[in-house]
């Protein structure tokens with residue numbers, strides 16, 4: 001019984017359509033740290049890698065960013081790569097680039113062919129978001145539209161509306177991460193995920209963050225979230241659990257969902 005929609009790269013299902021996909025972030029500050037992390041993470045065989053380029057101290061030099069992206073590709077053992085600059089507005093690290101420079105960096109990286117997915121925030125200026133959509137079409141990469149609220153969990157209908165907005169704006173995948181202030185908020189996120197599955201036709205990725213939110217990282221896929229972000233070496237957001245722990249829980253849940 002399929003709970004989630006599969007992600008595709010160049011017409012192929014990622015990890016053969018397995019659900020949920022496990023994605024491990026790379027958050028090193030320099031080349032050596034990123035490549036060391038990569039080695040540790042690849043050995044754990046996640047289904048996806050995310051390079052959080054906003055953590056990288058060399059981000060202002062596009063040439064270095066492209067070189068490192070290619071190096072990541074070479075050493076990633078065929079695991080598809082997501083390229084992400086998270087803005088400070090949505091919980092990312094401070095960087096010295098203006099938005100036009102960020103988009104130029106996205107352009108160079110996507111055109112190098114070394115990444116499979118681009119993550120770009122829906123809260124960006126519409127003209128910038130349109131450029132990200134066009135770039136994804138031009139390069140055959142998939143665009144993940146994202147939205148993060150590190151303070152609170154909006155009501156379920158507002159979460160669904162954001163995900164609908166991502167589809168309307170031309171994204172290929174719709175992602176939302178929100179912070180719970182109590183257990184009810186975790187339910188709100190799960191409820192909105194289930195609802196969004198019925199409302200839009202894109203794969204949805206959703207998570208509640210922090211300690212309570214870690215529950216959604218373990219079983220949010222049952223409600224329709226296609227990907228769970230988990231720790232390979234270091235977390236990129238609060239509440240991510242180690243890949244090994246996630247796998248243990250997934251095995252148990254998958255067995256019980258089959259009826260024991």
Ligand SMILES: O=C1C[C@@](O)(C(=O)O)C[C@@H](O)[C@@H]1O
Nearest residue numbers: 025084177207209229236237
């Ligand atoms: O958007 C997301 C989700 C995330 O914020 C999380 O909560 O796991 C982690 C980020 O690295 C990623 O880009």
